Amino acid sequence: xxxxxxxxxxxxxxxxxxxxxxxxxxxxxxxxxxxxxxxxxxxxxxxxxxxxxxxxxxxxxxxxxxxxxxxxxxxxxxxxxxxxxxxxxxxxxxxxxxxxxxxxxxxxxxxxxxxxxx
Amino acid sequence: xxxxxxxxxxxxxxxxxxxxxxxxxxxxxxxxxxxxxxxxxxxxxxxxxxxxxxxxxxxxxxxxxxxxxxxxxxxxxxxxxxxxxxxxxxxxxxxxxxxxxxxxxxxxxxxxxxxxxxxxxxxxxxxxxxxxxxxxxxxxxxxxxxxxxxxxxxxxxxxxxxxxxxxxxxxxxxxxxxxxxxxxxxxxxxxxxxxxxxxxxxxxxxxxxxxxxxxxxxxxxxxxxxxxxxxxxxxxxxxxxxxxxxxxxxxxxxxxxxxxxxxxxxxxxxxxxxxxxxxxxxxxxxxxxxxxxxxxxxxxxxxxxxxxxxxxxxxxxxxxxxxxxxxxxxxxxxxxxxxxxxxxxxxxxxxxxxxxxxxxxxxxxxxxxxxxxxxxxxxxxxxxxxxxxxxxxxxxxxxxxxxxxxxxxxxxxxxxxxxxxxxxxxxxxxxxxxxxxxxxxxxxxxxxxxxxxxxxxxxxxxxxxxxxxxxxxxxxxxxxxxxxxxxxxxx
Numbered sequence: 001x002x003x004x005x006x007x008x009x010x011x012x013x014x015x016x017x018x019x020x021x022x023x024x025x026x027x028x029x030x031x032x033x034x035x036x037x038x039x040x041x042x043x044x045x046x047x048x049x050x051x052x053x054x055x056x057x058x059x060x061x062x063x064x065x066x067x068x069x070x071x072x073x074x075x076x077x078x079x080x081x082x083x084x085x086x087x088x089x090x091x092x093x094x095x096x097x098x099x100x101x102x103x104x105x106x107x108x109x110x111x112x113x114x115x116x117x118x
Numbered sequence: 119x120x121x122x123x124x125x126x127x128x129x130x131x132x133x134x135x136x137x138x139x140x141x142x143x144x145x146x147x148x149x150x151x152x153x154x155x156x157x158x159x160x161x162x163x164x165x166x167x168x169x170x171x172x173x174x175x176x177x178x179x180x181x182x183x184x185x186x187x188x189x190x191x192x193x194x195x196x197x198x199x200x201x202x203x204x205x206x207x208x209x210x211x212x213x214x215x216x217x218x219x220x221x222x223x224x225x226x227x228x229x230x231x232x233x234x235x236x237x238x239x240x241x242x243x244x245x246x247x248x249x250x251x252x253x254x255x256x257x258x259x260x261x262x263x264x265x266x267x268x269x270x271x272x273x274x275x276x277x278x279x280x281x282x283x284x285x286x287x288x289x290x291x292x293x294x295x296x297x298x299x300x301x302x303x304x305x306x307x308x309x310x311x312x313x314x315x316x317x318x319x320x321x322x323x324x325x326x327x328x329x330x331x332x333x334x335x336x337x338x339x340x341x342x343x344x345x346x347x348x349x350x351x352x353x354x355x356x357x358x359x360x361x362x363x364x365x366x367x368x369x370x371x372x373x374x375x376x377x378x379x380x381x382x383x384x385x386x387x388x389x390x391x392x393x394x395x396x397x398x399x400x401x402x403x404x405x406x407x408x409x410x411x412x413x414x415x416x417x418x419x420x421x422x423x424x425x426x427x428x429x430x431x432x433x434x435x436x437x438x439x440x441x442x443x444x445x446x447x448x449x450x451x452x453x454x455x456x457x458x459x460x461x462x463x464x465x466x467x468x469x470x471x472x473x474x475x476x477x478x479x480x481x482x483x484x485x486x487x488x489x490x491x492x493x494x495x496x497x498x499x500x501x502x503x504x505x506x507x508x509x510x511x512x513x514x515x516x517x518x519x520x521x522x523x524x525x526x527x528x529x530x531x532x533x534x535x536x537x538x539x540x541x542x543x544x545x546x547x548x549x550x551x552x553x554x555x556x557x558x559x560x561x562x563x564x565x566x567x568x569x570x571x572x573x574x575x576x577x578x579x580x581x582x583x584x585x586x587x588x589x590x591x592x593x594x595x596x597x598x599x600x601x602x603x604x605x606x607x608x609x
Contacts, residue, residue: 024285024289037289040292047299048299077251084254084255084262088262091265091284096281098269099278099281102277
């Protein structure tokens with residue numbers, strides 16, 4: 001029991017990871033796939049952020065009288081990864097718009113049908 | 119200048135990319151890209167020279183000492199891969215001028231070169247950096263720009279294949295990120311050399327094994343290692359010709375470099391063979407060589423045929439890595455270089471056909487061999503090199519790969535390597551048959567030879583195929599040196 005509650009942050013990250021991954025694989029709607037991808041990425045951000053916590057540590061801002069700080073490096077890394085995630089989502093959605101213009105649909109099986117009926 | 123060599127290689131294309139985007143339409147953006155890639159090729163040559171003669175270069179970004187700051191650490195392996203990437207880019211650009219004008223709408227050309235330079239900067243960044251998170255950032259720079267570049271293909275399938283690649287590529291990169299996070303949680307460092315020092319102490323832990331698996335799967339997706347190659351045939355088929363040439367001969371090579379770097383330098387010696395990783399590489403190599411080659415035989419689109427052949431060739435490199443011996447890794451690095459030469463030449467020749475007739479399906483190209491003798495010659499010699507006929511670069515790769523397999527007494531692998539060559543003979547035979555032995559169709563009879571500007575770069579690569587097939591001293595020397603630098607121990 002302690003194993004489950006003590007690591008609740010990791011369980012949340014794993015749940016989100018799997019939920020996102022499943023959405024990417026199972027959905028045929030191109031926008032839903034992008035959203036799934038987003039959830040998948042965000043779960044990794046959570047994983048990084050939660051592992052940077054140091055037990056009893058204060059936020060990493062130098063203050064008098066505080067000895068233990070949380071690790072600020074993962075925060076900085078994830079700031080970069082968030083930017084990458086935003087760029088990926090933007091590019092993905094832009095592609096979806098172009099696909100909608102070219103095919104008139106954003107359903108994967110419909111696109112597949114159009115490509116193979118030619 | 120000499121001191122900042124390693125950084126300039128990344129900074130020059132990164133700064134030039136936005137410049138190319140705001141330049142007016144016309145040939146100016148192309149000229150900027152040409153200058154940048156030639157400058158980078160020269161710098162990469164100087165860098166390889168410096169590394170071979172003076173040893174490892176360690177460049178501290180912003181003067182922050184590693185492992186706190188980001189370090190660019192160049193040994194023979196990255197210097198060699200950086201030279202391949204920038205060399206191929208410099209040869210591709212003269213070719214790009216006409217091909218891009220034909221395939222890309224005028225108003226998109228400045229943006230095209232801008233994205234090309236970004237992709238180039240990202241790939242060079244991956245080779246240069248010694249920091250594993252910095253590597254992720256460069257990976258995403260190169261990937262995002264290559265998704266955009268692929269989507270610029272003329273047919274609408276280019277959009278869906280770019281989308282498919284975006285999904286798969288992002289999954290791969292995120293897997294890599296998870297792996298890096300787990301390893302960071304255990305070791306507290308991101309610097310590759312620092313990791314190499316700390317990992318032996320903790321390499322028995324489950325976290326490290328999980329992280330390792332995530333990193334390997336992530337990069338296997340990027341590398342298009344069988345059976346994670348599904349994005350590659352579509353992306354290569356529908357991308358603009360120039361992008362197919364560039365990605366086929368650089369992007370997968372850089373991903374392979376990262377794999378060997380992580381397997382042999384970052385993780386301690388013997389880790390690969392202690393985990394199922396080595397066996398899995400051999401297995402996926404064997405499966406990839408056989409199934410992708412058979413798939414290639416049944417393709418009717420020449421570009422798609424060559425794309426499947428690329429998946430098979432990646433299988434050869436995986437086989438070399440899977441042997442986890444000095445000989446095997448040497449063979450993989452030799453093939454990395456030689457495959458860039460042959461696929462570069464072949465995709466350029468196919469691009470020249472597309473330039474003339476606008477398509478490259480088997481029924482479209484019938485009899486073209488007599489109309490376009492030089493292009494046909496390039497396909498024949500490139501094909502021979504792909505098969506591995508003595509006197510071509512492909513033979514050297516196959517020779518070392520077979521030697522590495524014999525050293526391990528891996529008889530099945532030897533048979534597979536040779537079968538792969540036979541299958542390559544069949545699918546290249548099909549292309550040559552359509553080009554030369556079928557009568558010229560009426561629409562093709564008026565087709566003229568491709569312009570000089572397309573033929574010259576193609577033939578530079580063709581001649582390189584023959585040159586490095588006859589004189590393998592440079593490739594083999596550098597590859598052996600590289601395997602030592604990676605820290606692969608002879609078994």
